[in-house]
Amino acid sequence: MTDPAHAAYDDVQRALLARWPETRLEPSLDRIRALVHLLGDPQTTYPVIQLTGTNGKTSTGRMVDALLRQMGLRTGQFTSPHLESMTERINIDGEPASEEVFVRTYTDIAPYLEVVDRSQPHPLSFFETITGMAYAAFSDAPVDVAVVEVGMGGSWDATSVVDAQVSVVTPVAVDHASYLGERPADIAVEKAGIIKPGSFAVLAEQTPEVAEVLAARVAEVGAGVAVEGDQFGVTLRLPGVGGQMLTLQGLAAEYTEVFLPLHGEHQARNAGCALAAVEAFVGGIELDLDVVRGAFGEVASPGRLEVIRRSPVIVLDAAHNPAGAYAAAEAVQEAFSFSPLIGVVGVMADKAVDEILATFEPVMAHVVCTQNSLSRSLPADELGDIAEGIFGPDRVHVRRRLDDAIDVAAGLAEEGGSYGEALGSGGVLVTGSVITVGEARQLLGGPH
Numbered sequence: 435m436t437d438p439a440h441a442a443y444d445d446v447q448r449a450l451l452a453r454w455p456e457t458r459l460e461p462s463l464d465r466i467r468a469l470v471h472l473l474g475d476p477q478t479t480y481p482v483i484q485l486t487g488t489n490g491k492t493s494t495g496r497m498v499d500a501l502l503r504q505m506g507l508r509t510g511q512f513t514s515p516h517l518e519s520m521t522e523r524i525n526i527d528g529e530p531a532s533e534e535v536f537v538r539t540y541t542d543i544a545p546y547l548e549v550v551d552r553s554q555p556h557p558l559s560f561f562e563t564i565t566g567m568a569y570a571a572f573s574d575a576p577v578d579v580a581v582v583e584v585g586m587g588g589s590w591d592a593t594s595v596v597d598a599q600v601s602v603v604t605p606v607a608v609d610h611a612s613y614l615g616e617r618p619a620d621i622a623v624e625k626a627g628i629i630k631p632g633s634f635a636v637l638a639e640q641t642p643e644v645a646e647v648l649a650a651r652v653a654e655v656g657a658g659v660a661v662e663g664d665q666f667g668v669t670l671r672l673p674g675v676g677g678q679m680l681t682l683q684g685l686a687a688e689y690t691e692v693f694l695p696l697h698g699e700h701q702a703r704n705a706g707c708a709l710a711a712v713e714a715f716v717g718g719i720e721l722d723l724d725v726v727r728g729a730f731g732e733v734a735s736p737g738r739l740e741v742i743r744r745s746p747v748i749v750l751d752a753a754h755n756p757a758g759a760y761a762a763a764e765a766v767q768e769a770f771s772f773s774p775l776i777g778v779v780g781v782m783a784d785k786a787v788d789e790i791l792a793t794f795e796p797v798m799a800h801v802v803c804t805q806n807s808l809s810r811s812l813p814a815d816e817l818g819d820i821a822e823g824i825f826g827p828d829r830v831h832v833r834r835r836l837d838d839a840i841d842v843a844a845g846l847a848e849e850g851g852s853y854g855e856a857l858g859s860g861g862v863l864v865t866g867s868v869i870t871v872g873e874a875r876q877l878l879g880g881p882h
Contacts, residue, residue, distance in 0.1 A: 439533060439534055439537070440533060442533075442537045443533040443536060443537050446536065446537050446540045446541075447520060449540070449544075450520065450540075450560050450563060450564060451560065453557065453558060453559055453560040453563055454556070454557065454558075454559035454560060455559070455560055456514070456515070456559070456560055456561045456585060456586070457784075457810065460556050460559075461590035462590065463590065463592070463594065463595055464554060465550055465554050465556065465557075465558050465559075465562055465592075466558075466562045466565060466566060466592040466595045467595055468550045468553060468554065469543070469546060469547070469550050469558060469562065469563075469566045470566060470569060470595055472546040472549060472550065473543060473546060473566065473569070473570055474573075476569045476570045476572065476573030476574075477569040477572075477573075477580075477595060477596045478596075479572075479573045479576065480510070480572060480573065480576065480577050480578065480579055480580050481578075481579050481580070481599045481715070482579070482580045482581075482582055482596045482597075482598040482599060482600075483498055483579065483580070483581050483582070483598060483599065483600045483601075483602065483711055483712075483715055484582045484583075484584065484593065484594070484596060484598035484600070484601050484602070484628050485498075485581070485582070485583045485584065485601075485602040485603075485604065486583075486584040486587070486588045486591075486601075486602070486603055486604070486625045486628050487602075487603050487604025487605055487606055487625065487638065488604070488605060488606050488607040488621070488755065488757055488758075489604060489605060489607065489700070489753075489755070489757050489758045489761065490604035490605060490638070490700060490703075490704045490707075491513075491583045491584070491604055492513050492583060492735065492738070493696070493701060493704045493735040493738055494602060494604055494704040494707050494708050494711075495511060495513055495581050495582075495583045495708075496511070496513075496733055496734070496735055497704060497705055497708035497709075497729070497730065497733050498581050498602075498708045498711050498712055499511045499525070499528060499581045500528070500729040500730065500732060500733050501708060501709070501712040501721070501725070501726065501729040501730075502578075502579055502581070502712060502715075503527060503528055503729070504725045504726075504728050504729035504732075505712075505716075505721070505725055507578040507579055508526075508527055508575065508576075508577050508578045508579075509525075509526070509527060509528065509577055509578065509579055509580070509581060510524070510525065510526050510568070510571065510572035510575060510577040510579075510580040510581070511524075511525040511526075511528075511580070511581040511582075511583075512524060512525075512565070512568040512569075512572075512580065512581070512582045512583060512593065513525070513583045514561070514564075514583065514585050515868050515869070516872070517736055517737050517752075517868065517871065517872035517875055518872050518875060518876055520536065520564070521533060521536050523564055523568065524536065524539075524564075524567065524568045524571050526571065526572070526575050526577065531571060535571065536567075539567045539570055539571045539574070540567060542570065543563075543566055543567060543570055547563060559592075561585050561592055562592040565585075565592040565593055565595075566592075568580075568582075569595075569596075579715070580596075582596060582598070584625075584628065587621075587624040587625060587627075588624050588625040588626065588627040588628040589624050589626075589627025589628070590624070590627070591628075594627060594628055597630045597632075597633070598628060598630060598633055599633055599634065599715060600633065600634050600635075600636060600711050600714050600715050601628045601629045601630065601633050601634070601635045601636070601657070602635075602636045602637075602638075602707055602708075602711050603625060603626070603628075603629075603635065603636070603637050603638060603640075603648060604638045604704065604707060605638050605639070605640060605757065606618050606621055606622050606625055606640055606641075606644045607621075607755065607756070607757035617643075618641055618643060618644050619643040619644060619646070619647050621644075622640075622643075622644040622647035622648060623647055626647055626648050626650075626651035627651075629648075629651050629652060629655060629657050630655060630657070631655040631656055631657070632655075632656070632657070633655070633657045633658070634657060634658040634659070634660070634714045634715075635648070635651075635652050635657050635658065635659045635660070636659075636660050636666075636707055636710045636711045636714060637659065637660070637661045637662065638662045638703065638707050639661075639662040639663050639667075639703070645661075658714070660685055660710050660714065662703065662706060662707065662710075665685055665710070666682075666683055666684055666685055666706055666707075666709065666710040667682075667683055667703070667706050668680060668681070668682060668683075668699075668702045668703055668705070668706050669681045669682070669683050669688070671699065671702045673697070673768055673769065676695055677693060677694050677695035677696055677697065678693075678694050678696075678697070678701075678702060679691060679692070679693055679694075680692045680693075680694055680702055680705060680730075682705060682706050682709050682726075683706075684706075684709045684710055684713050684720070684721070685710050685713040685714060685718055686713050686718055686719055686720040686721075687720040687721070689709065689721070689723055689726045689727075690723075691727070692705070692726055692727055692730050692731075693727070693730065693731050694730050694731075694733065695731065695732075695733065695734070696733060696734075696735055696738065696739065697739045697765045697766075697768065697769035698739060698761060698762075698764065698765025698768065698769065699761075699764065699765070699768075700761040700764075700765065701735075701738070701739075701765070705730060709721075709726065736750075736875070737750050737751065737752040737868065737871045737872065737875065738750075738751060738752060739751050739762065739765050739766065739769065740875075742874070742875060742878045743878050746844050746847040746848050746860055746861055746862060747770065747772070747847075747861040747862070748840070748843075748844065748861070748862045748864065748874075748878060749766060749770070749861060749862065749863050749864070750863075750864050750865070750871045750874055750875060751765075751766070751863060751864070751865045751871065752865070752867070752868040752871045753790070753865050753866070754781065754782065754785060754790075754866060754867050754868060755785060755786060755790065756786055756789040756790055756793055759789075759790045759793040759794055759865070760793050762863070762865060763793055763794055763796075763797045766797065766863055767797055770861055771859070772847075772859070772860055772861035773850075773859045773860060774798075774799030774800070774846070774847065774850065774860045775797055775798050775799060775847075775860065775861055775862075775863060776798065776799060776800050776801075776802065776843040776844075776846045776847045776860060776861070776862050776863070777794055777798040777800070777801040777802065777843070777862075777863050777864075777865065778801075778802045778804060778836075778839045778840055778843045778862060778863070778864040778865070778870075778874070779791070779794070779801055779802070779803055779804070779817065779821075779865055779866040779870075780803075780804045780805050780806045780811060780812075780814070780817070780836065780839075780866045780867055780869075780870035781811070781812050781817065781866040781867055781870075782808070782810045782811060782812065782867055782869075783810055783811065783812040784810065785812075785867075787812060787817065787820055788820060788824070790866065791820060791821050791824045791825070792824050794865075795824050795825055798825075798829075798863070799829065799846075799860075800825075800829045800830070800831060800843075800846050801821050801825055801829065801830055801831070802831045802832070802833055802839045802840075802842050802843045802846075803817040803818040803821050803830060803831065803832045803833075803839075804817075804832075804833050804834065804835070804836050804838075804839035804870070805817070805834060805836075805870075806836065806867060806869040806870045806873050807869070807873060808869055811867070811869070811870075813834075814832050814833065814834045814839075815832060815834075817832075818830055818831075818832035831846075836870065836873055836874060836877060837877050840862070840864065840874060840877065840878070843862040843864075844862055846860065847860030847861055847862050848860060
């Protein structure tokens with residue numbers, strides 16, 4: 435017999451998925467503004483730290499959230515997309531909303547959805563609806579501060595109905611080109627929109643053209659600003675077992691011997707941005723060193739260089755664009771001594787597939803091309819054809835089913851492939867899409 439509470443959650447999922455998908459956009463804040471106004475503008479009842487960028491938003495947001503909670507604040511965090519459950523998108527005090535809270539929040543706002551749908555030229559989308567749910571849930575909790583990650587872009591993203599006290603821009607590169615533009619500078623114009631008058635902007639190190647766009651936005655709205663490499667950053671990084679030891683220069687002080695249980699230079703730099711954001715949020719004052727160490731020491735970022743199984747070791751990373759693939763390739767080489775490394779790759783059809791594969795080619799002995807369950811996923815056969823032109827046919831394997839692909843990759847890793855490496859020294863990296871990684875996580879029984 436189906437649990438009635440879970441059945442209600444399934445009904446809500448179906449109702450949300452029946453709306454415009456996240457990939458269908460109509461650039462306007464009119465619908466979300468109409469919704470939150472009917473809800474009593476819950477997003478104005480707490481301060482907000484908002485994050486945008488091409489890569490690193492989710493991990494940085496988790497670090498910001500951990501720091502705030504370690505300081506004794508009650509937090510709400512909104513993140514997207516989810517790995518396994520929609521409830522992951524709405525977090526309160528570091529935990530995903532329960533299915534009961536998720537259903538109750540949807541039920542509370544459902545009558546207002548119909549009103550907005552009837553009053554606007556287009557109905558509320560999935561993302562706009564779940565954004566409204568998050569803002570309502572945070573107000574009901576209530577939270578002391580919300581950490582909000584944009585879905586796509588910035589200016590026209592539904593989350594931007596807030597005026598954030600602190601705006602964080604992680605590294606900007608090309609992704610969602612058909613929606614945001616082909617050049618990083620064009621994309622930066624959209625992302626810079628989260629920097630509002632009177633706010634404080636924390637900017638990760640950027641390419642010169644992106645930095646110029648962000649600086650112009652800061653000047654235009656009169657925001658405060660701190661730039662990685664100038665006002666804050668990582669001054670020492672020592673990779674080790676299970677993570678890395680850092681010294682971080684913040685806005686107000688230097689913080690030494692900070693252990694971060696995540697791999698890769700990009701995660702260390704995310705930590706620098708998170709620290710600066712929280713310092714800015716509390717007025718630019720020094721944080722307690724024990725708070726900083728305690729917060730970073732407990733950070734987890736599922737699906738980001740996450741070891742999900744051993745013997746052979748299987749690592750999940752949600753890299754889905756060239757910049758993310760480069761960071762994952764660098765980090766997996768630094769953190770693990772896989773010989774060989776076997777890739778399981780499943781990507782969305784609208785991504786820069788050639789560039790992603792070319793980035794992984796030097797570090798992967800073999801690649802197993804697969805696909806996830808979404809219709810937007812590039813068919814495994816087509817991915818395999820592209821991969822053969824980059825890896826050569828002898829290094830490419832095609833399995834449509836993700837479970838079969840993982841089994842093939844695990845076998846190659848245990849055998850040492852055709853390169854004569856030591857038996858049992860190989861590893862598997864599952865990557866290419868958040869959806870692919872989420873479905874692999876479910877197949878491999880990862881923690882929820």
